[in-house]
Amino acid sequence: MYGSLPRLCRGRVGVGASLASTDSQPMNAPAETFKSRAHDKLNDAKVQRAMRNFNLAGARARGIADLDNFEDIRTAAAAIRDRSLASLDLWLARFEQEATRRGTKVHWAETHADINRIVIEIARATRVKKIIKSKSMVSEESHLNDALEAEGFQVVETDLGEYIVQLAGEKPSHIIAPAIHKSRDDVADLFVQHHKTPRKTDIGELTMEARKFLREHFLSGEMGISGGNFLIAETGSLMLVTNEGNGRMTTTLPRVHVAITGIEKVLPTLEDASCILRLLTRSATGQSISNYVTLNTGPKQPGDLDGPEEMHVIIVDAGRTRLLGTDMQEALRCIRCGACMNHCPVYQNIGGHAYGWVYPGPIGSVLTPNYIGLENAIDLPNAATLCNQCGVVCPVKIPLPDLMRKLREKQVDRGLRPWQERLGLKLWAWVAKRPGIYALATRIAARLGRSMGGADRVIHRLPGNGWTEGRDMPAPAGKTFRELYAERKR
Amino acid sequence: MSARESIVARIRAARAALPAMDETERAAIEGRIALHPIGTRPAMDWQLVPRFREQCVRMSSSVDDVASMAEVPRAIARFLADMKLPMRAVVWPEIAQLDWNGTGVTVEARAARGDDLVGITGTYLAVAETGTLMLLSSPSTPAATSLLPETHIAVVPQGRIVKAMEEAWALTRSERVELPRAVNFVSGPSRTADIEGQLQLGAHGPYRVHVVVVAE
Numbered sequence: 001m002y003g004s005l006p007r008l009c010r011g012r013v014g015v016g017a018s019l020a021s022t023d024s025q026p027m028n029a030p031a032e033t034f035k036s037r038a039h040d041k042l043n044d045a046k047v048q049r050a051m052r053n054f055n056l057a058g059a060r061a062r063g064i065a066d067l068d069n070f071e072d073i074r075t076a077a078a079a080i081r082d083r084s085l086a087s088l089d090l091w092l093a094r095f096e097q098e099a100t101r102r103g104t105k106v107h108w109a110e111t112h113a114d115i116n117r118i119v120i121e122i123a124r125a126t127r128v129k130k131i132i133k134s135k136s137m138v139s140e141e142s143h144l145n146d147a148l149e150a151e152g153f154q155v156v157e158t159d160l161g162e163y164i165v166q167l168a169g170e171k172p173s174h175i176i177a178p179a180i181h182k183s184r185d186d187v188a189d190l191f192v193q194h195h196k197t198p199r200k201t202d203i204g205e206l207t208m209e210a211r212k213f214l215r216e217h218f219l220s221g222e223m224g225i226s227g228g229n230f231l232i233a234e235t236g237s238l239m240l241v242t243n244e245g246n247g248r249m250t251t252t253l254p255r256v257h258v259a260i261t262g263i264e265k266v267l268p269t270l271e272d273a274s275c276i277l278r279l280l281t282r283s284a285t286g287q288s289i290s291n292y293v294t295l296n297t298g299p300k301q302p303g304d305l306d307g308p309e310e311m312h313v314i315i316v317d318a319g320r321t322r323l324l325g326t327d328m329q330e331a332l333r334c335i336r337c338g339a340c341m342n343h344c345p346v347y348q349n350i351g352g353h354a355y356g357w358v359y360p361g362p363i364g365s366v367l368t369p370n371y372i373g374l375e376n377a378i379d380l381p382n383a384a385t386l387c388n389q390c391g392v393v394c395p396v397k398i399p400l401p402d403l404m405r406k407l408r409e410k411q412v413d414r415g416l417r418p419w420q421e422r423l424g425l426k427l428w429a430w431v432a433k434r435p436g437i438y439a440l441a442t443r444i445a446a447r448l449g450r451s452m453g454g455a456d457r458v459i460h461r462l463p464g465n466g467w468t469e470g471r472d473m474p475a476p477a478g479k480t481f482r483e484l485y486a487e488r489k490r
Numbered sequence: 491m492s493a494r495e496s497i498v499a500r501i502r503a504a505r506a507a508l509p510a511m512d513e514t515e516r517a518a519i520e521g522r523i524a525l526h527p528i529g530t531r532p533a534m535d536w537q538l539v540p541r542f543r544e545q546c547v548r549m550s551s552s553v554d555d556v557a558s559m560a561e562v563p564r565a566i567a568r569f570l571a572d573m574k575l576p577m578r579a580v581v582w583p584e585i586a587q588l589d590w591n592g593t594g595v596t597v598e599a600r601a602a603r604g605d606d607l608v609g610i611t612g613t614y615l616a617v618a619e620t621g622t623l624m625l626l627s628s629p630s631t632p633a634a635t636s637l638l639p640e641t642h643i644a645v646v647p648q649g650r651i652v653k654a655m656e657e658a659w660a661l662t663r664s665e666r667v668e669l670p671r672a673v674n675f676v677s678g679p680s681r682t683a684d685i686e687g688q689l690q691l692g693a694h695g696p697y698r699v700h701v702v703v704v705a706e
Contacts, residue, residue, distance in 0.1 A: 054687055067532045076530035083522075087515050089501040094519055102668075108494040160693055161684035179684050187685050207682060207690040214694060219604045234523045235669050245637060245680035245695025252633050252672065263497065268522050274655040275529030285683075289620040291549070292695070293675040300671060303629030305601040307671050317497045325504030 034379035038354040047351045050181045056342040059286030077279050078397040080272045081333035091233045091266045098236030102298035107314045112142035118314055120151050126256045128222035134250040135159045136227030138260045138316050140358045156217045158246040160210055167194050173352030176284050176338045181351050224250035228261030234269045237295040251296050257308040262316050264332040279395035283337035319371035331366045333396040340390035346383050362390035362400040369407055375416055381407035442480045450478035528656045538618045542651050545621025549678030551699040558706050567593035579608035583630045602634040609639035616646045619654040627672035642696040647704045
């Protein structure tokens with residue numbers, strides 16, 4: 001049904017030899033192997049070091065402290081997002097009408113395959129060869145770079161983090177800090193290999209070297225592909241929120257600009273965008289505003305010295321309408337700030353690649369099963385302690401733990417849990433319905449448990465699973481509650 | 491059925507949309523757009539100009555003050571000399587019209603190029619809340635002048651500083667028929683923290699942004 005799904009199960013395709021990597025796993029294995037990947041990442045010293053260095057949570061806390069009424073703004077922002085979703089088709093039609101009037105060509109993509117097809121058609125029709133990209137997570141969903149390279153187009157990611165992961169032949173591990181899993185030494189090695197320059201390890205020098213090489217690409221790129229933080233229905237504008245300036249370059253210098261974004265990203269008015277912006281940048285990096293907030297409304301006007309001759313916006317469904325009108329709809333409020341992953345104890349320990357698809361962390365654990373199928377991401381809704389840190393920090397009040405719990409229920413309802421678990425629960429239900437057998441079984445278990453504890457009355461090792469690998473379990477007292485209760489009564 | 495039609499059909503089915511309600515809903519949409527209400531915002535009980543200055547510095551811009559437009563060229567010449575920057579700049583036409591004679595600075599009003607080192611622009615409005623410049627693209631105010639050079643200098647008349655982005659939209663609506671191709675909000679130099687989370691200024695855009703506030 002969804003065009004790119006088979007790709008999830010294949011190896012990376014269509015990547016030029018110069019960009020191929022030998023030692024790193026790209027993130028397009030199915031999300032169902034989460035457990036083994038999480039295990040690998042926990043034992044990967046590099047990932048562990050990178051995750052320890054990573055602290056956007058502190059920056060967010062300082063940014064939020066700036067606002068005297070964060071909770072009120074948060075409520076308002078959630079209401080703005082809900083308003084868009086409540087009449088989504090009509091807001092999109094309003095956006096399309098105004099964007100078209102201003103000369104933007106609006107395309108609709110039902111599937112991931114549609115996105116790639118539309119971009120390739122535009123690239124062919126406009127005879128471009130070199131394509132520069134600023135960040136687009138939707139294009140990661142559709143493996144757009146692979147599709148373009150397979151058709152012979154040169155694609156250069158220009159966000160520094162995206163550029164680094166592209167050179168490494170990998171995928172982003174965080175939605176706003178794509179190369180957070182890479183150390184400066186990794187980057188230094190990649191630059192020596194690809195730029196053929198003397199090795200530098202100073203982060204400032206590495207950034208400057210990337211600037212120099214990417215500047216050449218900006219000046220020679222013929223098509224710019226961007227994502228879109230928001231679509232403004234009022235004015236038919238595309239809003240981009242960036243820090244590096246590559247988003248501005250990508251939408252100013254090449255002669256064709258193609259923006260790709262999801263149907264859910266439409267906002268009614270400029271004021272609504274301003275309200276949400278106060279929370280987006282603070283929640284992401286703690287900044288009161290990012291360095292560049294850009295609204296693009298149509299192509300170059302008569303007499304303009306810069307700007308693209310053509311502007312296209314691709315509005316993408318690819319699974320999103322399946323959440324609308326369901327108990328999962330709140331996930332579509334997401335404004336992609338990354339706060340949920342920055343505060344998630346699971347993400348903090350395993351990094352983004354373990355999640356196996358485009359969106360990591362709690363929001364990924366909700367979106368991935370919905371977009372690619374619950375059966376293809378069986379572990380993700382369970383990859384959380386439900387501590388609700390994500391729910392507390394989400395700027396648009398997505399009840400992430402509730403949504404993960406609902407997905408767990410759906411897994412059970414659809415019989416997707418492993419047979420051992422299903423059998424175990426059935427057995428337990430059978431026993432629990434029979435008080436005599438239940439009493440006997442618990443008496444045996446309590447005594448067995450007691451005998452497993454040593455002199456310190458602690459169980460250090462349980463057979464059959466890894467639960468006791470990192471912790472001990474207090475041994476039961478040897479008698480069940482019902483026995484003790486009966487004794488007290490006497 | 492086109493992709494557009496199927497997506498719209500799926501959205502309508504999901505939200506149980508009734509054709510009978512469409513007119514009412516559309517009217518509500520046009521109503522919200524016409525009213526464009528300002529949402530919940532933080533308290534803004536500060537003074538415009540000091541707040542703007544302070545937030546510019548917070549976003550790593552530098553700020554200079556001059557009494558009049560006539561003083562701008564000399565103030566910029568001084569800044570370039572102090573920073574040991576080239577005395578040559580690509581500028582917007584309105585900046586070229588200032589009297590640069592005797593300042594030692596050569597200004598060229600043209601499209602910016604990849605190797606321009608200094609770009610000087612005016613500003614449409616400036617936002618006090620965040621220390622932000624609001625630049626509108628047009629034939630005489632090209633977007634790349636504030637983007638390609640390593641140093642961006644912006645001239646900000648004090649009277650064009652507004653409270654927040656919402657006030658900027660209100661003024662734009664009253665002064666312009668519609669939005670230009672590009673509205674760029676610029677808050678300090680370009681930055682990245684993509685290598686080990688360490689902040690670096692000057693990723694792709696300018697390394698430094700210098701704001702000259704003009705009092706009159």
